[in-house]
Amino acid sequence: MSALSAASRNAALRPDEATGEAARARARLNRRLVVNGLRILFAVVVLGSWELGTAAGWIDPFFYGRPSGVANQLRIWLFEGTAQGPLWQQIATTLEEATLGFLIGVGLGVIFGVALGRVRLLADVFAPYIKALNAMPRVVLGSIFIITIGYNIWSKVALAVVLVFFVVFFNAFQGVREVDRVLLANARILGASERQLSTHVIFPSALSWILASLHTSFGFALVGAVVGEYLGAIKGIGLVIATAQATFNPNGVFAAMFLLAVVALAAEVLLTRLEDRLVRWRPNTITDVTI
Amino acid sequence: MPSPAIELVGVTKRFLTPSGTAYTALRDLNVAIGIGEFCAVVGPTGCGKSTTLALISGLEPPSEGEVVVGGVAVRGVGKEVGYVFQTDAVFPWKNVLDNVATGPRFRGVARADAEGRAREWIARVGLAGFERYYPHQLSGGMRKRAALAQTLINEPRILLMDEPFSALDVQTRTLMENELLQLWSATRSSVVFVTHDLEEAIALADRVVVLTAGPGTVKGIYPVSLPRPRNVAEIRFQPQFARIYEEIWNDLRDEVLLSYERSKRSLA
Ligand SMILES: Nc1ncnc2c1ncn2[C@@H]1O[C@H](COP(=O)(O)OP(=O)(O)O)[C@@H](O)[C@H]1O
Numbered sequence: 001m002s003a004l005s006a007a008s009r010n011a012a013l014r015p016d017e018a019t020g021e022a023a024r025a026r027a028r029l030n031r032r033l034v035v036n037g038l039r040i041l042f043a044v045v046v047l048g049s050w051e052l053g054t055a056a057g058w059i060d061p062f063f064y065g066r067p068s069g070v071a072n073q074l075r076i077w078l079f080e081g082t083a084q085g086p087l088w089q090q091i092a093t094t095l096e097e098a099t100l101g102f103l104i105g106v107g108l109g110v111i112f113g114v115a116l117g118r119v120r121l122l123a124d125v126f127a128p129y130i131k132a133l134n135a136m137p138r139v140v141l142g143s144i145f146i147i148t149i150g151y152n153i154w155s156k157v158a159l160a161v162v163l164v165f166f167v168v169f170f171n172a173f174q175g176v177r178e179v180d181r182v183l184l185a186n187a188r189i190l191g192a193s194e195r196q197l198s199t200h201v202i203f204p205s206a207l208s209w210i211l212a213s214l215h216t217s218f219g220f221a222l223v224g225a226v227v228g229e230y231l232g233a234i235k236g237i238g239l240v241i242a243t244a245q246a247t248f249n250p251n252g253v254f255a256a257m258f259l260l261a262v263v264a265l266a267a268e269v270l271l272t273r274l275e276d277r278l279v280r281w282r283p284n285t286i287t288d289v290t291i
Numbered sequence: 292m293p294s295p296a297i298e299l300v301g302v303t304k305r306f307l308t309p310s311g312t313a314y315t316a317l318r319d320l321n322v323a324i325g326i327g328e329f330c331a332v333v334g335p336t337g338c339g340k341s342t343t344l345a346l347i348s349g350l351e352p353p354s355e356g357e358v359v360v361g362g363v364a365v366r367g368v369g370k371e372v373g374y375v376f377q378t379d380a381v382f383p384w385k386n387v388l389d390n391v392a393t394g395p396r397f398r399g400v401a402r403a404d405a406e407g408r409a410r411e412w413i414a415r416v417g418l419a420g421f422e423r424y425y426p427h428q429l430s431g432g433m434r435k436r437a438a439l440a441q442t443l444i445n446e447p448r449i450l451l452m453d454e455p456f457s458a459l460d461v462q463t464r465t466l467m468e469n470e471l472l473q474l475w476s477a478t479r480s481s482v483v484f485v486t487h488d489l490e491e492a493i494a495l496a497d498r499v500v501v502l503t504a505g506p507g508t509v510k511g512i513y514p515v516s517l518p519r520p521r522n523v524a525e526i527r528f529q530p531q532f533a534r535i536y537e538e539i540w541n542d543l544r545d546e547v548l549l550s551y552e553r554s555k556r557s558l559a
């Protein structure tokens with residue numbers, strides 16, 4: 001909410017409106033309690049029926065695991081380590097690969113997106129290639145990277161880069177294309193050089209598009225890292241999953257999924273903070289619909 | 292007589308329509324605007340008023356004819372021109388201070404100096420205290436003030452304004468018209484002020500140019516011999532104002548009706 005409208009709202013408050021304000025605040029709090037209560041209830045119902053289903057023999061824990069088994073698996077990993085070493089090392093490895101892949105992919109995506117968005121000739125030349133590459137199921141590149149780069153982290157980073165690049169690229173490209181023509185004209189009149197047009201108008205304008213793509217991108221980076229590890233690695237959550245699968249341990253697979261979800265959610269929180277900082281100028285009309 | 296500040300000589304502007312045919316927006320336009328003159332341009336919607344400003348600014352090249360500013364043929368955007376656009380053109384990602392300081396920054400002024408000058412101009416347009424606000428936190432009138440400061444800080448010798456106040460409520464509008472006249476009288480730049488409001492044109496300008504319904508060309512040019520300094524809120528009640536209004540309206544009415552008939556037909 002802007003300080004301005006908040007101030008004018010407070011200034012205009014009459015006693016009856018003030019009590020209305022308090023009532024609204026109470027209503028908001030109540031609503032939050034209800035929503036959170038229902039969320040917990042939902043988790044309890046799903047996990048509870050899963051657990052009870054296995055106890056009653058309707059669900060075969062040999063194939064589907066069971067929540068208590070998953071929790072036990074997490075406890076074992078946490079206190080006794082995984083077959084590949086301490087749990088934190090697996091998480092750190094996957095996180096490192098995903099983060100590196102994310103940063104490099106975002107960097108390349110922004111550079112190429114802005115360049116092709118600004119230079120018509122580049123866009124015309126490269127458009128068919130980029131479309132073809134994008135149409136390809138890029139996960140298969142993982143096998144190539146493992147062969148060429150090896151079992152180290154860089155083959156996973158490369159896969160994450162490839163997955164992230166296209167998401168960011170298309171958003172940056174579109175963002176540049178959508179720049180308001182009047183703003184460009186205004187900047188030219190005010191004396192902007194070509195470079196200043198890029199830094200003062202085109203990039204900031206494309207930034208909200210780019211930032212929107214970062215949420216999906218980090219998910220893709222994680223996919224790249226985990227799939228890469230799954231295909232062949234010495235460490236990482238993907239390898240933990242592969243091992244669990246090989247030993248017919250569904251609880252292990254679910255436990256690893258749980259860890260990935262936690263990592264992804266943490267990244268999401270950080271990215272949302274970053275976005276709020278970088279696009280503080282934007283009217284925050286969409287906060288109400290984000291989950 | 293000194294050479295005019297702006298001269299349009301036999302200017303024609305054609306646009307390529309999406310269907311591939313050429314659309315003539317301006318046809319054989321001839322106008323000269325003197326140094327320090329406040330010239331208003333009126334005409335029905337779509338007659339090429341904004342296009343005329345785009346040509347003078349150098350944002351668009353003419354298809355035929357020549358645009359001369361300060362005795363030199365225009366080739367691209369020049370440093371002497373200020374342009375207040377019809378739609379919001381302040382940068383939404385810059386706060387008021389940064390927005391107003393943009394021009395000097397682009398022109399190589401050091402940050403501290405640029406911000407110092409920006410603060411002066413912000414105060415001059417009545418936005419003191421709102422330096423850190425972003426455009427979306429301002430009202431439409433305040434955004435226009437910011438746009439005005441952003442343009443005037445460059446001290447342009449040529450000031451182009453495209454229906455700058457048409458989106459404002461009547462009170463704000465009258466206030467800002469008066470403020471514009473004050474600011475202008477201190478600079479004495481040459482102004483081309485586009486509006487579809489004949490009252491506004493007469494209240495502000497030294498001369499009013501009436502354009503024909505598209506393709507636009509000059510239908511008539513009328514001197515406005517009302518004394519300055521003017522108070523826009525009161526000048527409308529002078530008998531002389533009514534006489535000038537009637538004279539110009541007789542000319543403008545036909546074009547407005549023509550434009551209206553056309554838009555009705557194209558809708559039917
Ligand atoms: N970039 C453009 N491409 C094609 N047609 C244009 C373009 N700019 C303006 N026109 C056309 O030229 C005519 C005059 O436009 P404009 O100068 O904006 O009119 P006004 O400002 O008087 O309302 C309109 O019919 C408009 O559709």
Ligand SMILES: [Mg+2]
Pocket residue numbers: 340341342377453
């Ligand atoms: Mg217009």
